[in-house]
Amino acid sequence: MSKKASPVAKIEPYTHPAAGWGALKSVTVNLIKERVPGAHYRALLRQNQPNGFDCPGCAWPDRKHASTFEFCENGVKAVAAEATGKRATPAFFEAHSVTALLEQSDYELEQHGRLTDPMIYDAETDRYRPIDWDDAFKLIARHLRALPDPNQAAFYTSGRASNEAAFLYQLLVRRYGTNNFPDCSNMCHEATSRGLPATVGVGKGTVTLEDFETADAIFVFGQNPATNHPRMLSELRECAKRGAAIVSINPLKERGMERFADPQSPLEMLTMSSTRIAGRFVQPTVGGDFALIKGIAKRVLELDDDARAIGSARVLDVAFIDAHTSGFDTFAADLRAESWAALVAESGVPYEQIDDLAGLYARSERVIVTWGMGLTQHKHSVATVQLLSNLMMMRGNIGKEGAGLCPVRGHSNVQGNRTVGIEEKPTPAFLDRLGRAFDFEPPRRHGYDVVETIEAMLEGHIRVFIGLGGNFAMATPDTPRTWEGLRRCALTVHITTKLNRSHLIHGRDALILPTLGRTEIDLQNGVSQGVTVEDSMSMVHMSYGMNQPASPNLLSEPAIVARMGHALFSDGEDGVDSVDWLGYGAGYSRIRDAIEASIAGFDDYNARVAHPRGFHLRVASREREWLTPSGKATFIAHALPSDTPIQRARARHGRRLMTLMTTRSHDQYNTTIYALSDRYRGVYNERRVLFIHPDDIRMLGFEAGQRVDLETVWDDGVERRAHGFLLVEYDIPRGCIGAYYPETNPLVPLDSVGDVCNTPTSKSVPVLIHRAAQSALG
The missing domain is CATH 3.40.228.10 (Dimethylsulfoxide Reductase, domain 2)
Structure with missing residues (x-):
């Protein structure tokens, strides 16, 4: 990517209502920037429609799946990013070493466009090279078979994976012998x-x-x-x-x-x-x-x-x-x-x-x-x-x-992934039913979540990491330690649509496997396949892609998982496996039949999901049926927290101690950066900003517009700093500050987690603010 002069940062309060003409302007800019082909513009009219594609963005439901323009600004950004005319081909990787790509920002990496071919890392040249699909699957199978213990592999899942891909994935992993399912739920609504x-x-x-x-x-x-x-x-x-x-x-x-x-x-x-x-x-x-x-x-x-x-x-x-x-x-x-x-x-x-x-x-x-x-x-x-x-x-x-x-969940199918089995702590009832459906004994030992996976990598217990979507290296806490863990792996594999930093923080062997997006036509044996998702309100509905694939050498997520399963179980010493992996990859209605046989609530799955709005998965508590040990809803008393890390840090540092909450900008979705502005908060052409109360700026001896560094206050002897943040006056309580992630993820200690859920405490980080070398705006 050619170097251009960086646009000047600007802080200017936004006084208009949300959405409106500002949203339409943003949509137009994104469609042009992504060079979306004209035919793909027209596909937007089929977004969230019966027999159309489901928005690949958030998990908020659609009321009727019938409005002509049932899409929003950020939904269009997600579609534009997937329907982009830009391509990251083998020639691109030949021209860029991994070391050189690491110097680019997350926004710049996003701008290279859709991946077109499976790639393998070549250590001698520090570049990714093309690899045949069959050879890629054989390499994965070889690494997994070589592990002395299946629990030395971890299988990550993004919330964008469909029910079909996620179910087949969990079946593969449990047939392999582990419940190591770190997933995006571990970091959000756990x-x-x-x-x-x-x-x-x-x-x-x-x-x-x-x-x-x-x-x-x-x-x-x-x-x-x-x-x-x-x-x-x-x-x-x-x-x-x-x-x-x-x-x-x-x-x-x-x-x-x-x-x-x-x-x-x-x-x-x-x-x-x-x-x-x-x-x-x-x-x-x-x-x-x-x-x-x-x-x-x-x-x-x-x-x-x-x-x-x-x-x-x-x-x-x-x-x-x-x-x-x-x-x-x-x-x-x-x-x-x-x-x-x-x-x-x-x-x-x-x-x-x-x-x-x-x-x-x-x-x-x-x-x-x-x-x-x-x-x-x-x-x-x-x-x-x-x-x-x-x-x-x-x-x-x-x-x-x-x-x-x-x-309200984040990614479009993060709830559905959990429903169909992406769960590191599965219930015995789920495992029993899955085992009966596929005639095997699933592993009973609870697996690793995200934080436990990173810890296990650092300790050498995880040797293979496979990611079904997402950007694990940037979404996770304690960024330098996460990177160290990934680099200790013998193999890292990422199933993805576009390049991101996780592909550059790799193991000794590394694969990038490009997949179809939800907006793209998925033909298996000449038949267009639909996939299903579950939204935040337990509605399950079908989605069919409308655009031509970005490359003829892409495979769908279910097909990739199916061929991994075939390579692992059917091409080895034992010969044919009892699971017809390739059959599942060739027709997704068969996967839905398997879900129906394995998971309660999916009766007549294929028939019910054919309705325009799909169907509602029964939620017992909505009907005042309480699936608790007592059979009743349970009031649980909790004492007001005392002696927390924040309270201890404040006792040491007084008013200078700030509590950091990480947040998204308006022009990003999770770790995907669409642009460098945050319109509603009045931030333009800048991401390293720190929202802070004006009185706290003065109390700390700073001025708005100065650059500062952040330092985590923690007791493990690890120095955690993030540099060069612009102080922005904002309506936020005293003693509290806000900044964007993933830029502030290095400040979140790996062992700073929620009780019971083990979720990184990305909204409660005790930090000190220090003066940076650069102190002037712009």
């Missing part, structure tokens, strides 16, 4: 997946889109829909217009939750008008949600006490609590014993605001709570999610129309 089963019996949400039509109030915790799930704003817009109360609870006051101009509304577009979304903004300190939720619950209990004292209607749903729950008395006693002073101090939210939120919750008959990673990437994230479900149970807001729990 607190939800581990926390909710103990309270309501299922680690999924309990609402559908239809519930938003009748909700009286919607509490949005730790989430920025305008960037991460833009189509969600259309739903919230309709709720706001009919008078539902919407509350944004987030340390950062995000523009998208203030006003929204729907690009699909001719009236708003032509009149330059917009709709107010949230009527209340509450900004807890980073990590303060635990104390805030407990404070709301405590105040609701007090309001019920007041109602009982004067003989008025109860605030608590006593009938629901008595019939459907256990543990309420212990929970209530814990709330009564909690200090208001401690709750206010730890949440960073004044008592008056907590009282207001509790009053709104108590007055609303039907309440939905939604949350993102602002709740799940903390040390006490599981307890926080459980407190949130406790709060909802207090007024029976689970299992009734217009109310419920709504965790």
Whole structure:
């Protein structure tokens, strides 16, 4: 890539509503920048349509799969990135050594376009060379067979993998003999997946889109829909217009939750008008949600006490609590014993605001709570999610129309991957059913999650790493240590559509296996194949690609997994395997039949998914069936955290200690960087920025526009620094700062994880700010 002068960084507050003409301009720029062919422009009209392709971006559901323009700005960016006319061919790799490519930014790596051919690393020339597909699969099989223990291999999965690819992948891995399934869930909503089963019996949400039509109030915790799930704003817009109360609870006051101009509304577009979304903004300190939720619950209990004292209607749903729950008395006693002073101090939210939120919750008959990673990437994230479900149970807001729990997942099929078996801690019931369906004994030992995989790499216990999508080297915490672990592997394999940094941080042997994207036609034996995904609300639907493949030498993800299985099990000493791997790769309806036979809830899978909107996977807690040991929803009491890493660091460093939360810019999706700006936060042509309260800038002796370095405060003797961040004044609580990932992932210690869920605490990093050599803007 030719070197161009870097654009000048600019900080300029954004005063327009979210979406609107700004979104349409951004869409146009991205389509042009990616050199998307004209035929692929037309394919956008088939996005999220019956017999069309599903958006490869977020997991927010589509209401009808019928709107002509049912897509959003970031969805189009994801499609444009996949439908790009740019190509990274063997000639590209011949011209660029791995060492040279490592010097390029993540944004520059993204801009090289679609991979066209399978490649193998050649250490002698420090370049990737073409390799025949069969030879690639033989190399993988040879490495896996050479391991003395199957648990010395780890199999990563991105949330973009389809149900078909993910199911076949987990079958291959368990037939091989391990449950080592580090996946993107481990780094995002694992607190939800581990926390909710103990309270309501299922680690999924309990609402559908239809519930938003009748909700009286919607509490949005730790989430920025305008960037991460833009189509969600259309739903919230309709709720706001009919008078539902919407509350944004987030340390950062995000523009998208203030006003929204729907690009699909001719009236708003032509009149330059917009709709107010949230009527209340509450900004807890980073990590303060635990104390805030407990404070709301405590105040609701007090309001019920007041109602009982004067003989008025109860605030608590006593009938629901008595019939459907256990543990309420212990929970209530814990709330009564909690200090208001401690709750206010730890949440960073004044008592008056907590009282207001509790009053709104108590007055609303039907309440939905939604949350993102602002709740799940903390040390006490599981307890926080459980407190949130406790709060909802207090007024029976689970299992009734217009109310419920709504965790909003990231990638389009991260929830579906878990449903079909990408789980390092599988239940005995799942393994029993899988074993019966395929006549083998699955491994019972729990496998490694993401953090455990990195630790095992560093200790030499993981020798082979295979990634089904994603960008493991950049998505993970403690970046230098992750890279060291990957480089200790004997083999690293990445199944991917485009080049990213993980392909350059490789083992002794390394393969890049290019795959079809979801927007592309997938022909197997001349028949177009569809794949299925499960969205955040448990809807399973079909997706068919519409574009011609970027290269004739691409294979689909299911075909790649099938041919790996065939090479590993059918080409070896034992001959033919009992699993017809190539048969599954040749027709995905057969994979769906296998899912139906192996996993509860997928009855008549092929028939039901043929309906335009697919089908809803039953969620027992939505129907007030509680799959807990007691058979009831369970209130779980949690003490206010004390002696945390943040509290210990602050005791040592006082007000100079800052709590860092990592976040996305508007022009990125996970680790994929589409552009270098963040429109809604007023940042242009820059990613190394630090959002900080103006009073903290002055207290620390800095000025807005200076460059600073960040240093993690941790007790393991490892120095963790990130350099050259631009100080940007922002509406964020004192003592809290925000910055983009993956640039700040080197600051997250590998052993800084959430209790129970083992999720990296990327939203709770104790840091100090130091003056950098460069101190002027631009």
